[in-house]
Amino acid sequence: MTNFSLLEQINDTADVRGLSRDQLGQLAQELRGFILESVAQTGGHLSSNLGTVELAVALHHVFNTPEDKIVWDVGHQSYGHKILTGRREQMHTLRQQGGLSGFPKRSESPYDAFGTAHSSTSISAALGMAAAARHLGLSQRQHIAVIGDGALTGGMAFEAMNNAGVTDDINLLVILNDNDMSISPPVGALNRYLARLLSGNLVGGARDKLKKILKSAPPVLEFAKRFEEHTKGMFVPATMFEEFGFNYIGPINGHDLDSLLPTLENLKHRGGVQFLHVITKKGQGYKLAEEDPIMYHGPSKFNPQQGIQPTTAPKSPTFTQVFGQWICDMAEKDWRLVGITPAMREGSGLVEFHERYPSRYFDVGIAEQHAATFAAGLACDGLKPVLAIYSTFLQRAYDQVIHDIALQNLDVTFAIDRAGLVGADGATHAGVYDIAYLRCVPQILIATPSDEAEARALLSTAYQYEGPAAVRYPRGSGIGAVVPTDLDTLPIGKAKVVREGQKAAILVFGTLLHASQLAAEQNNATLVDMRWVKPLDEALLTQLIHTHSHFITVEDSTKVGGAGSAVSEWLSAQGVTKQVLHLGLPDKFIDHGDCAALYALNGLDEQSIASTVSAFVA
Ligand SMILES: Cc1ncc(C[n+]2csc(CCOP(=O)(O)OP(=O)(O)O)c2C)c(N)n1
Ligand SMILES: CC(=O)[C@@H](O)[C@H](O)COP(=O)(O)O
Numbered sequence: 001m002t003n004f005s006l007l008e009q010i011n012d013t014a015d016v017r018g019l020s021r022d023q024l025g026q027l028a029q030e031l032r033g034f035i036l037e038s039v040a041q042t043g044g045h046l047s048s049n050l051g052t053v054e055l056a057v058a059l060h061h062v063f064n065t066p067e068d069k070i071v072w073d074v075g076h077q078s079y080g081h082k083i084l085t086g087r088r089e090q091m092h093t094l095r096q097q098g099g100l101s102g103f104p105k106r107s108e109s110p111y112d113a114f115g116t117a118h119s120s121t122s123i124s125a126a127l128g129m130a131a132a133a134r135h136l137g138l139s140q141r142q143h144i145a146v147i148g149d150g151a152l153t154g155g156m157a158f159e160a161m162n163n164a165g166v167t168d169d170i171n172l173l174v175i176l177n178d179n180d181m182s183i184s185p186p187v188g189a190l191n192r193y194l195a196r197l198l199s200g201n202l203v204g205g206a207r208d209k210l211k212k213i214l215k216s217a218p219p220v221l222e223f224a225k226r227f228e229e230h231t232k233g234m235f236v237p238a239t240m241f242e243e244f245g246f247n248y249i250g251p252i253n254g255h256d257l258d259s260l261l262p263t264l265e266n267l268k269h270r271g272g273v274q275f276l277h278v279i280t281k282k283g284q285g286y287k288l289a290e291e292d293p294i295m296y297h298g299p300s301k302f303n304p305q306q307g308i309q310p311t312t313a314p315k316s317p318t319f320t321q322v323f324g325q326w327i328c329d330m331a332e333k334d335w336r337l338v339g340i341t342p343a344m345r346e347g348s349g350l351v352e353f354h355e356r357y358p359s360r361y362f363d364v365g366i367a368e369q370h371a372a373t374f375a376a377g378l379a380c381d382g383l384k385p386v387l388a389i390y391s392t393f394l395q396r397a398y399d400q401v402i403h404d405i406a407l408q409n410l411d412v413t414f415a416i417d418r419a420g421l422v423g424a425d426g427a428t429h430a431g432v433y434d435i436a437y438l439r440c441v442p443q444i445l446i447a448t449p450s451d452e453a454e455a456r457a458l459l460s461t462a463y464q465y466e467g468p469a470a471v472r473y474p475r476g477s478g479i480g481a482v483v484p485t486d487l488d489t490l491p492i493g494k495a496k497v498v499r500e501g502q503k504a505a506i507l508v509f510g511t512l513l514h515a516s517q518l519a520a521e522q523n524n525a526t527l528v529d530m531r532w533v534k535p536l537d538e539a540l541l542t543q544l545i546h547t548h549s550h551f552i553t554v555e556d557s558t559k560v561g562g563a564g565s566a567v568s569e570w571l572s573a574q575g576v577t578k579q580v581l582h583l584g585l586p587d588k589f590i591d592h593g594d595c596a597a598l599y600a601l602n603g604l605d606e607q608s609i610a611s612t613v614s615a616f617v618a
């Protein structure tokens, strides 16, 4: 157990501002130890937080928070900030029901200037605040966006810089926390650019060229030497950030308080639109995380002395793993298959596919909009793209799904992971809107497998369909169904009757099928694994309306506009009046917590479904 004697005296940022240089060093050391112990007990985003310890200490020492505003991009690196801003004693509740959020949250603390979790929003939000400050005459207020090199690949960051660079009379400081990592190794030209910037090659290379040009005119070379800064401006390309209108400073060592503190102090007094490039190491100070920042990006609880141990207990494969196996198998059979991920290789189960089919694997960075339209482009040439994407992040690409894919009926398969509640990440990451936002889009198919075996079959079906088709499946494992190795398909728009009953028909979309079994048995109801939200099995529904008086729909997504609504719309279009009950998630944001407990709280566990159905049917 580390000694936290100084950290324990920090109750708000006035305490941090009052510390001496030596004390700040001690504070950083204690903070790092505290984060490690705390995350080891709760689980959470470790590597990124170990990398931003000095940054959090320096920012809260130099700036007058909460009056000055810090926006942490993604916010998965904000634990140090939380601990220094009065939440140290609640850290053991992190990401648990009723406890602290794993991300900045305005309702949690006045120090959380902006809620984040989806990436690349920080510059826009801080710019908005800076413009508001100008409007309100708050000319002293400072606005700081801390953004990672991964998050900087998101298009929004560039939209914001484009806007910021021509905005006058504001105080905006963008801090690029460059650790040369996204969740997986970073990709793209921006990453290469940052590496060149860091190595000095960019400026050095241009200087060499400049020297060659000037050699033919020696007196000018002398002139150039004496006025290096001036000639640099004339001949050497400015950094990209300067071209955007920022004053670029860096790169500096983000773990060195002697660099950070005076630089931030200086920038605070300068005002204007500033860009500070800070170099950090993901996992800094915990050897295991430094060596494997991917494994320690978002671990569950672990023993910090031993590190994460491989699990020995046999476990049934997660839906993600089922997808990972399926895409490899389908790729082996069909050379046209290409796989796309917007920076979620590990989480989406694409590690093996990447290894086996590197030329058919595309990590496009944190760029969901681009990922969708890029898939559309691939499909235009007869390739068969599979876009592996979390439900919550597909929200980013909504127009691209409609305008670029569905409208042109392009053959893109969406493998939508993390559908339904996701647990510890909470409301920001919940995959509960996809059914509602996709089912109103013409020409797209939507499948909702009830178990792992069906997930594989429906992935094959969606893939073979020559148009846009989505298969949504949740985080984690299902019932442990035996997954076949074939690539057989299922009929499109055909449901499966699991149990024949009378009076009531329980129509289930997705994995809540199993939690609905008890309700069916207790009420002698018909139980249907609907499999498809779109198209609905209208033939089966037509039969059921003749034999059943009560209809119950069940889904792990929002009831508003969800699969149940599709059934009601269909019934209404037939002019049929039935007793209908929709079970699903309510019209409110559901915070973090244990997934099963959250479903139970929302009436979607086995017992609740059974008693609600019984009361409805009685
Ligand atoms: C829109 C969006 N897409 C994907 C993610 C998932 N995600 C969370 S953190 C992360 C990597 C961020 O990299 P960086 O900004 O460099 O921060 P680091 O993890 O290196 O600290 C990704 C892809 C997200 N939060 N938001
Ligand atoms: C911050 C973020 O967006 C990711 O790190 C996310 O927390 C990963 O979630 P999974 O653990 O479900 O992959």
Ligand SMILES: [Mg+2]
Binding pocket: 148, 149, 150, 151, 177, 178, 179, 180, 181, 182
């Ligand atoms: Mg990074």
